[in-house]
Amino acid sequence: MYDRKNNVLVDATKHHLDVIENLNPACPACNNYKHTLTLEKFRIELSKQVERAMNSCNFRLALKYKQIIINQSPIVFYFEKMQNECT
Secondary structure, three states: OEEOOOOEEOOHHHHHHOOHHHOOOOOHHHHHHHOOOOHHHHHHHHHOHHHHHOOOHHHHHHHHOOOOOOOOOOOOOHHHHHHHHHO
């Protein structure tokens, strides 16, 4: 599908995710990584990052010498923290 307003090709199968319910404040890196994922799917993908990083010898070496500490706490986004403080 072609979006004439923005002069870009759009994946019509993902268009349903371009709704207000799927819009959240995010830094450019997170926004790019999240792409069209729902918030919960994005949270799941983020939780897999340590497992993926373990494939890196640099990461494992930094872990061995305690330059990195793995934190398995739940992923809570900044705007969720702010919402919880306001309620």
